[in-house]
Structures are given as C-alpha cells and as structure tokens.
Amino acid sequence: MNGNHTTGNNTHVHGTSAPGNHASGHHTPLERKADRETVRRHNLSLVLRAVREAGETTRAGVSTRVGLTRAAVSSLVEQLLETGFLSESGKTFSGQAGRPGTALKVARTGVAGIGVEVNVDYVSVCVVDLAGTDRVRLVEHLDNSGVPPDQVLDRAARIAARALESAAEQELRPVGAQLALPGLISAGTVRQAPNLGWTQVAAEGPFAEALAALRPGLPELPVRSENEANLAALAELWFGGLGQVRSFLYLSGEIGVGGALVLDGELLRGAHGFAGEIGHVVVSADGPECRCGSRGCLEQYAGQSALLRAAGIDGTTGAQGVAELERRAAAGDERAVTALAEAGLMLGRVLSGAVNLFDPDAVVLGGIYRPLLPWLSPPASEELSGRVVSGLWPRDAGRLRASSPAADAARGAAALVVRDVLADPVAYAGG
Template sequence: MNGNHTGSQGARPALTPLEPKADRETVRRHNLSLVLRAVRDEGEATRAGVAGRVGLTRAAVSSLVEQLMESGFLTESGKTFSGQAGRPGTVLKVARTGLAGVGVEINVDYVSVCVADLSGTDRVRLVEHLDNRGADPALVFSRAAAIAARALLSAAEQDLRPMGAALALPGLVTQGTVREAPNLGWRDVDARTPFAEALAALRPDLRRPQVRSENEANLAALAELWFGGLGEARSFLYLTGEIGVGGALVLDGELLRGANGFAGEIGHVSVADDGPLCRCGARGCLEQYAGQAALLRAAGLDERSGAHGVAELARRAAAGEPRALAALTGAGTMLGRVLSGAVNLFDPDAVVLGGIYRDLLPWLGPPAGAELATRVVSGLWPAEGVRLRAASPAADAARGAAALVLQDALADPVAYARFDEA
C-alpha cells in the first residue's frame, strides 16, 4: 500500500503462479480484464460492441466472454440490440449474483460490513455499535469476523459469494499493517491474518479469503470518487469526523499516499500550538477541537455516547440550544482554519466532509466557510462560495473497501477465484 501517489490497484495475489514462459497466458489475463471492464463501463454491451471498443477481433472477444461467463463475472440476457449494424447480438452484463466484494470498516465505536456485487451496488449492510477502544486486536478482529460472517449469510440469501475482503481501519496502514491507531491504542498490528483466520474459523465452509487493509479515510474518499456526487471534480480533500478526524487527498482521481503512507493526516494538523495534548503526542491537533469526543464534550454531552450522542447534538442544534450551537460553531471555526491551510497548499476542486460531519454540516459549514473566505489566498477560491460539500450517504469506507476488492478482481479476474469453495 505504500509508495507515492499510486492508484488503488495494489499488488494482486495470483492463485495460479504464472510460469516464466506464460506470455500468452499473461496476454489473455490482460484481455479478460479489458473485456470485463468494457462491459462494466457500458452497463450493457454486445460482443461486437466490446470488440469495437477494445480493439480485439469478434472471435477473440467471444472466447474471452465465454471464460468470463464460466467463472461468474458476466451474464447474458435474452435481450438483443437492434438498430446496430449486423446481426443483433445478445446482451452482456456484469453478473449481479455470484461474485461479490466484502468491505469491513473497523472503527473506534462501530463495525460496518458491506457486501457489494460486481457492479459496485451495496447489497448487504450490517452495522454494529460497540466500543473497540483499548480492546485486544485479536478480540476486535474476531468481533469483526463474526459480523462479516453474519453479513455473508445474508449475502448467500441473495446468491452472492465473496471473492475477497478488504478492511478499513482508523489509523496509519502500510503494507497491511496498522502502524499506529492512537484511538484504538494499537501499534504495529497485522490486520489481515487474524481477520482471515477468525473468519475461516467461523465459516470453515469458505475458502480462506484474500484480505487487504487500508486507512478508512482513504477508502471513504475512494467511495466518494467512485459512487459519490462529485461530478467533474477529480481532485478533492476528504475529511471524515469520527472519534478521530481522518483525511485523504485525491488528485486527478488517484489517492495520494505519500512517501511513508500517511498523506492526508489532517486530524493531526495543529490549530493551536499551545492547545491540549493529543494522543499522537503533539499539542492542539484539529482532533482535539473537532473530533467527536471534543465536540460532544463542548456541547455538554457524554463524550463516549457515540452515534447516539451525535444524533442528540444535531437535535439540540436544530432546536437552537445555545451550548450545542456554540460547540458546533467552535469546531466549525477550527475546521475552517485547518482547511484554509490545506486549500492554500493543495487548491482542490472541492472539500468533502464525511462521517459525523455530514450530518452536522448545517452548523459546521457556515463558520468553516467564513474562515475559508478570509484565509484562502487572495480570494481566488471560487467566488460562488467555498465548495464545502457533504459526503454522499451512498459512499463510506466499508463500501470503498468492498469496491477495492471489486477493482482488483476487474483488473485480473483470473486471480479472483471464489473463496466459498473450500
């Protein structure tokens, strides 16, 4: 996962090792992906249409389509296209049953599991609120595996079988390891093996899944890019409010990872150099002013009351309760100050606020916008107002994680056997 400014197509484990001589096999795998992605991009396509688009012969495409249908990636419907040159062709689509990606967001006070079909549609969602702070990683992974196992039962009801899973984690994740997750109290924790083992123990009928892991804000930002309402915007700053404050930068449609894998850590940008000590060791980090606990505390609510507390905060703010409004104005101002610096550095098309900030945007937005209007260099940020926008409700880290599995499978379908056949 490390490396600068890479896309999200990481190394893919191949089930069948490639022989050194297997040049022809390499070409075929590449072409399988080409054809599969062409059908996915079009939604519906004929073999002739795909051949025209990818520049292969009709016969080659037919053979590739055959293999993709056999392995469950494509389906054929009886429908035919008319109005095109030549014989009408049978319509191909990406399979909506069968292969699926599993995304598991393990956050500080909840676990969310998403099972998405090959088209990226969210088909099963299971969220459980629980407190993972300070818990033994083994316990957290077994809890998450239990929730995933339940979600897979629902997926099976819809004829969906997992190809692999990806974990979204609230910390610095490099090469599959959680280097540091201060709000969980973790350091150097391997995330993939214990989850895969816990799931395998619960579901011995499934083949042991391939598991990836990634920072949750990065995955939420990718979900926003793939499924959100950003329109033309391809470069944006993503901020997500949770117990921690996560951040990610997307440039020209690609995630910026940074030299050490921690790009986007906006929650630990300092907003007051003599401010309160943060778990990261620095003082006055944005998280100490605009993190969930700080916000709830400032509003006079129990800082450990989680989603319930955030809903109560929104209710009080809507009712005009002064302490709630003051807490949100204060946090919004601090958010705006840090965002101004980030906008001066990065000049994005948009700033997207997710997590708890999505629901609190009506109260956080105006004070944050006022800071941006004053502090962004030379008022060159577009005059129609700062483009602070709420994250799409359809885009979150668990869906981003599921989509990461799908993206890998689309890039090399041969490597993504089902793990439901032990």
C-alpha cells in the same frame, strides 16, 4: 529503417541499454515480452471493465469501446460468461443494420468483495458484487476503545461471518476481505491508532484466523488492510456524486478526524503510506492534549467527542450523541450552535492550508460532518474564502460539500477487492 532491424516476427530496437553495458553492446530488457496468455488475460479484464462501466451493452458495443475486433470480443465474452463474470439476456437493437445482439451485464451472483470497517465505536461490514452494488450491510455499535486488539478483531470477524452467510444466500462468493482501520497502516500493521489505543498491531493475520475459525471447511479469505479515510475517499470517488471532480480532499469525522487526498483520480499515499493525517494538524500549540501525544490537534476541536462535550452532551454517546447535537442545533440551542461554529472555524483554518498546498477542486466532509454540515459550513467557508490565496474558494463556490450517503469506508474496502478481480478475472475464476 531508423536503426530497427526486423527478422521474421522479431523486432530488436537498438539505442537503449542498461548503465554499464554500452561498451559491450549488451542490452537489458525493461520487462518481459507479453506472451499470448498474458495478452488474453489483459483483454479479458478490458472487456469485463467495459461491460461494467457501460452497465449494459452488446458485443458490438464492447468492440467499439475497447478497440478489439468483434470476433476477438466474442471469444473473450464467451469465456467471461462460462466463468460466471458476465450474464446475458434478451435482445437489444442498436439501430444499425444486422442482427440484434444480446444484452451483456456483469453477473449479480458469484465473485464479490467484503469490506470490514473497525472504528472506535462501531464495526461496519459491507459486501458488494462485481457491479459495486451494496448487497449486504451490517453495522454494530460497540465500544472498541481500550479493548485488546484480538478481542476487537474477533468481534469484527463474527460480524463479517454473518455477512458472509447472507452473501452466500444471495449466491455471492467474496474472494477477499479488506479491513478499514483508523490510524497509520503499513504492511498489514497498525503502526499507531491513538483512539483505539493500538500500537504496532498486526491486524490482518488475527482477523483472518478468527474468521477462518468461524467458517470451518471453507477456504480462508485473503485479508488486507488500509486506512479507513483512504477507503472512504475511494468510495466517494467511485460511488459519490462528485461528477467530473477528480481531485478532492476528504475528511472523515468520527471519534478522530481522518483525511485523504485524491489527485486526478489517484489516492495520494505519501512516501510511507501515511498521508492524510489531518486530524493531527496542530491548530493551537497550547491547546488540549491529544491521544497522539501532541497538543491542540484539530481532533481536539472538531472530533466527535470534543464536539459533543463542547455542546454539553456526553462525549461517549456516539451516534446517539451526534443525533442529539443535530436536533439541538436545528432547534437553535445556543451551546450546540456555538460548538459547531467553533469546530467549523477550526476545520476551515486547517482546510485552507491544505487547499493552498494541494489545490483540490473540492473538499468533501464525511462521517459525522455530513449531517452537521449546515452549521459547520458557514464558518469553514468563511475561513476558506479569506485564507485560500487562489481566490477560487468564495463562500458561495460550492466547493465544500457533504459526502454521499452511498460512500463510506466499508463500501470502499469491499470495492477495492472487486477492483482486483476486474484487473485479472482469470485469477478469480472458479472456486
């Protein structure tokens, strides 16, 4: 029996014990045994995710996909229908013998997630449903730099409250809010966000309180926070047009330059959650002083303000300035084209080092870089071609690409809330 002794329905496997317990023969279990309720909750998640990934399917289709019996799937589907996570309609024919099945989809009403991106010159709020569909979108262009954090978070809460009202009109019920913030985020605290001027700011509590005050009588939403570039990269992974690409470097061009690395479909956070701060890689030791306290950071050459100033445009004009830069470059304005070429060169140098270090399949440029890619790409691709040692990045490789218009930090933030729901729908039933 290979050392495994079975009595009734209980199986005890010998041969693995905790350090120090060998002499006495006592064993420390690695984890608690899954009880019936735990197994059912897991299977409910499995079925819900299978329907979501399929878009539309039948009970038989779910059974085939997840490897559970049709009877088990039917029981689980009924619970998900009763609790509002799934809907069914019509008849669908599988082409096989037997009765036709009803079509299952994730519900378009009920549980949802809300994402709130707070950046230097705007606040963007997005509500997504269980399918990940963008259902509400509000963007306000605001100057948040140097404004006290509580005031900025209060502004964001007011926009979020309006988005929640719109969601309620569509019979959506967000069950959590995710903040997307620029800078170093750890345990709900913004350790440092140089372009906002924030240091050691506890963002989640004040935002939750401000939002609750605007929604008297309604349950307070749990709030979490994450770096905005990380969330934009996740949105690109989940909603972008990357196809089979599962390892990529994402750069978000805004006032600052944010970065995130996804390897095999998982976000690389680093030992302390601070991985990806590519905007503060030094490209010239004696370059301009950066708000982070260093000099010559990439941000000082390829960040929004620096890029606009180099093109002869007011660096504080934000989105309007970027649109003007694009217009001038398209018209062949020499100063605009030169500024973009210099920024592309610096981007390429920094990216080539990151590519050599992590070997991603692609580099995705988001934020302001997406509309400016036609001018940034040639010099950046030239640098990548000449500096990446693998030889896999020739100028025509197509590995340097623009982000998807469907993917941004606010949507990634909202979708992160939804993924928690998909992982354990029982925890979010009712309400």
